[in-house]
Amino acid sequence: MQEEQNIKALASHYKEIINLLGEDVDREGLLATPDRVAKAMRFLTKGYHESPEEILNKALFKEDYRQMVIVKDIDFYSLCEHHMLPFWGKAHVAYIPNGHITGLSKIARVVDVFARRLQVQERMTLQIKECIQKTLNPLGVMVVIEAQHMCMQMRGVEKQNSTTTTSDFTGVFNQAKTREEFINLIR
Numbered sequence: 001m002q003e004e005q006n007i008k009a010l011a012s013h014y015k016e017i018i019n020l021l022g023e024d025v026d027r028e029g030l031l032a033t034p035d036r037v038a039k040a041m042r043f044l045t046k047g048y049h050e051s052p053e054e055i056l057n058k059a060l061f062k063e064d065y066r067q068m069v070i071v072k073d074i075d076f077y078s079l080c081e082h083h084m085l086p087f088w089g090k091a092h093v094a095y096i097p098n099g100h101i102t103g104l105s106k107i108a109r110v111v112d113v114f115a116r117r118l119q120v121q122e123r124m125t126l127q128i129k130e131c132i133q134k135t136l137n138p139l140g141v142m143v144v145i146e147a148q149h150m151c152m153q154m155r156g157v158e159k160q161n162s163t164t165t166t167s168d169f170t171g172v173f174n175q176a177k178t179r180e181e182f183i184n185l186i187r
Protein backbone atom coordinates (compact mmCIF):
# COMPACT_ATOMS: atom_id res chain seq x y z
CA MET A 1 0.00 0.00 0.00
CA GLN A 2 2.76 2.39 1.02
CA GLU A 3 4.66 1.39 -2.11
CA GLU A 4 1.60 1.93 -4.32
CA GLN A 5 1.21 5.47 -2.98
CA ASN A 6 4.88 6.08 -3.49
CA ILE A 7 4.72 5.02 -7.14
CA LYS A 8 1.61 7.14 -7.66
CA ALA A 9 3.27 10.24 -6.21
CA LEU A 10 6.44 9.67 -8.22
CA ALA A 11 4.43 9.14 -11.40
CA SER A 12 2.56 12.42 -10.98
CA HIS A 13 5.87 14.26 -10.61
CA TYR A 14 7.27 12.55 -13.70
CA LYS A 15 4.14 13.55 -15.61
CA GLU A 16 4.85 17.17 -14.68
CA ILE A 17 8.51 16.79 -15.66
CA ILE A 18 7.60 15.41 -19.10
CA ASN A 19 5.20 18.32 -19.53
CA LEU A 20 7.90 20.83 -18.52
CA LEU A 21 10.26 19.24 -21.03
CA GLY A 22 7.82 20.28 -23.74
CA GLU A 23 6.06 17.00 -24.46
CA ASP A 24 2.38 16.22 -24.67
CA VAL A 25 1.81 13.90 -21.72
CA ASP A 26 -1.52 12.78 -23.15
CA ARG A 27 0.09 11.47 -26.33
CA GLU A 28 -0.64 7.74 -26.64
CA GLY A 29 2.97 6.59 -26.43
CA LEU A 30 3.51 8.52 -23.22
CA LEU A 31 0.36 7.62 -21.32
CA ALA A 32 1.93 4.91 -19.20
CA THR A 33 5.40 6.44 -19.15
CA PRO A 34 5.23 8.32 -15.82
CA ASP A 35 4.15 5.12 -14.09
CA ARG A 36 6.88 3.08 -15.80
CA VAL A 37 9.58 5.60 -14.98
CA ALA A 38 8.44 5.70 -11.35
CA LYS A 39 8.70 1.91 -11.09
CA ALA A 40 12.05 1.85 -12.87
CA MET A 41 13.48 4.50 -10.55
CA ARG A 42 12.23 2.65 -7.48
CA PHE A 43 14.05 -0.43 -8.73
CA LEU A 44 17.24 1.47 -9.57
CA THR A 45 17.37 2.95 -6.07
CA LYS A 46 16.23 -0.07 -4.07
CA GLY A 47 19.60 -0.19 -2.34
CA TYR A 48 18.27 2.36 0.16
CA HIS A 49 16.07 -0.34 1.65
CA GLU A 50 18.70 -3.06 1.92
CA SER A 51 21.45 -3.51 4.48
CA PRO A 52 24.77 -4.69 3.05
CA GLU A 53 26.10 -5.39 6.56
CA GLU A 54 23.19 -7.71 7.20
CA ILE A 55 23.84 -9.57 3.92
CA LEU A 56 27.42 -10.29 5.01
CA ASN A 57 26.64 -10.99 8.66
CA LYS A 58 24.08 -13.63 7.67
CA ALA A 59 26.72 -15.49 5.65
CA LEU A 60 29.83 -15.48 7.82
CA PHE A 61 31.72 -18.76 8.06
CA LYS A 62 34.64 -19.63 10.31
CA GLU A 63 37.59 -20.62 8.13
CA ASP A 64 41.37 -20.71 8.55
CA TYR A 65 42.12 -19.85 4.91
CA ARG A 66 44.44 -16.83 4.90
CA GLN A 67 45.21 -16.27 1.24
CA MET A 68 43.69 -13.69 -1.02
CA VAL A 69 40.06 -14.17 -2.00
CA ILE A 70 39.18 -12.34 -5.21
CA VAL A 71 35.79 -11.69 -6.76
CA LYS A 72 36.38 -9.94 -10.06
CA ASP A 73 34.28 -8.55 -12.91
CA ILE A 74 31.20 -7.86 -10.82
CA ASP A 75 28.87 -6.01 -13.20
CA PHE A 76 27.05 -3.10 -11.65
CA TYR A 77 24.72 -0.30 -12.74
CA SER A 78 24.39 2.89 -10.74
CA LEU A 79 23.14 6.47 -11.06
CA CYS A 80 25.40 9.46 -10.60
CA GLU A 81 24.01 11.72 -7.92
CA HIS A 82 24.87 14.89 -9.82
CA HIS A 83 22.86 14.21 -12.97
CA MET A 84 20.91 11.05 -12.13
CA LEU A 85 22.33 9.52 -15.28
CA PRO A 86 23.72 5.97 -15.34
CA PHE A 87 27.27 5.00 -14.68
CA TRP A 88 28.16 1.36 -14.99
CA GLY A 89 31.08 -1.00 -15.15
CA LYS A 90 32.89 -3.63 -13.18
CA ALA A 91 33.91 -3.93 -9.56
CA HIS A 92 36.75 -6.11 -8.36
CA VAL A 93 37.03 -7.00 -4.69
CA ALA A 94 39.81 -8.79 -2.82
CA TYR A 95 40.21 -9.60 0.85
CA ILE A 96 42.50 -11.68 3.00
CA PRO A 97 40.46 -13.49 5.66
CA ASN A 98 41.26 -13.30 9.33
CA GLY A 99 39.22 -16.24 10.62
CA HIS A 100 36.02 -15.59 8.66
CA ILE A 101 34.99 -15.82 5.03
CA THR A 102 31.67 -15.04 3.36
CA GLY A 103 29.77 -16.47 0.41
CA LEU A 104 31.25 -15.19 -2.85
CA SER A 105 27.86 -14.17 -4.19
CA LYS A 106 27.41 -12.02 -1.09
CA ILE A 107 30.30 -9.79 -2.14
CA ALA A 108 28.53 -9.21 -5.47
CA ARG A 109 25.30 -8.44 -3.61
CA VAL A 110 27.06 -5.84 -1.45
CA VAL A 111 28.30 -4.13 -4.62
CA ASP A 112 24.76 -4.19 -5.95
CA VAL A 113 23.20 -2.67 -2.84
CA PHE A 114 25.58 0.29 -2.88
CA ALA A 115 25.20 0.69 -6.65
CA ARG A 116 21.39 0.88 -6.42
CA ARG A 117 21.53 4.29 -4.80
CA LEU A 118 22.40 7.77 -6.02
CA GLN A 119 26.17 7.59 -6.00
CA VAL A 120 29.52 8.93 -6.93
CA GLN A 121 32.02 6.28 -7.95
CA GLU A 122 34.54 7.39 -5.34
CA ARG A 123 32.14 7.02 -2.41
CA MET A 124 30.78 3.73 -3.69
CA THR A 125 34.35 2.35 -3.72
CA LEU A 126 34.91 3.50 -0.14
CA GLN A 127 31.55 2.22 1.13
CA ILE A 128 32.11 -1.28 -0.24
CA LYS A 129 35.57 -1.35 1.32
CA GLU A 130 34.32 -0.14 4.72
CA CYS A 131 31.37 -2.52 4.77
CA ILE A 132 33.59 -5.56 4.18
CA GLN A 133 36.24 -4.38 6.62
CA LYS A 134 33.65 -3.77 9.33
CA THR A 135 31.75 -7.03 9.01
CA LEU A 136 34.39 -9.61 7.97
CA ASN A 137 37.27 -7.91 9.80
CA PRO A 138 39.79 -9.29 7.29
CA LEU A 139 43.56 -8.67 7.34
CA GLY A 140 42.87 -6.32 4.45
CA VAL A 141 40.38 -5.52 1.73
CA MET A 142 40.80 -3.79 -1.62
CA VAL A 143 38.18 -2.55 -4.05
CA VAL A 144 38.79 -1.45 -7.66
CA ILE A 145 35.97 -0.01 -9.76
CA GLU A 146 36.13 0.73 -13.48
CA ALA A 147 33.18 2.62 -14.89
CA GLN A 148 31.79 4.64 -17.76
CA HIS A 149 29.64 7.66 -16.99
CA MET A 150 26.71 8.67 -19.17
CA CYS A 151 26.94 12.22 -17.84
CA MET A 152 30.36 12.43 -19.51
CA GLN A 153 29.44 10.55 -22.67
CA MET A 154 26.04 12.06 -23.49
CA ARG A 155 26.57 15.62 -22.36
CA GLY A 156 29.27 18.06 -21.30
CA VAL A 157 32.66 16.99 -22.55
CA GLU A 158 31.23 14.09 -24.61
CA LYS A 159 34.23 11.87 -24.12
CA GLN A 160 32.86 8.67 -25.61
CA ASN A 161 35.20 5.99 -24.40
CA SER A 162 36.81 7.26 -21.25
CA THR A 163 36.83 4.93 -18.28
CA THR A 164 37.14 6.12 -14.71
CA THR A 165 39.04 3.89 -12.29
CA THR A 166 38.90 4.22 -8.52
CA SER A 167 40.46 2.08 -5.83
CA ASP A 168 40.63 1.94 -2.07
CA PHE A 169 42.14 -0.50 0.42
CA THR A 170 42.88 -1.32 4.04
CA GLY A 171 45.35 -3.36 6.09
CA VAL A 172 47.81 -5.58 4.26
CA PHE A 173 46.92 -3.92 0.95
CA ASN A 174 48.97 -0.97 2.18
CA GLN A 175 51.91 -3.05 0.94
CA ALA A 176 52.52 -2.38 -2.75
CA LYS A 177 53.35 -6.06 -3.32
CA THR A 178 49.93 -7.18 -2.11
CA ARG A 179 48.17 -4.62 -4.27
CA GLU A 180 50.22 -5.73 -7.27
CA GLU A 181 49.23 -9.36 -6.73
CA PHE A 182 45.56 -8.33 -6.85
CA ILE A 183 45.98 -6.01 -9.84
CA ASN A 184 47.83 -8.73 -11.78
CA LEU A 185 45.06 -11.21 -11.07
CA ILE A 186 42.28 -8.94 -12.33
CA ARG A 187 44.08 -7.86 -15.52
Ligand SMILES: [Zn+2]
Nearest residue numbers: 080082083151
Ligand atom coordinates in the same frame (compact mmCIF):
# COMPACT_ATOMS: atom_id res chain seq x y z
ZN1 LIG B 1 27.16 12.95 -13.35
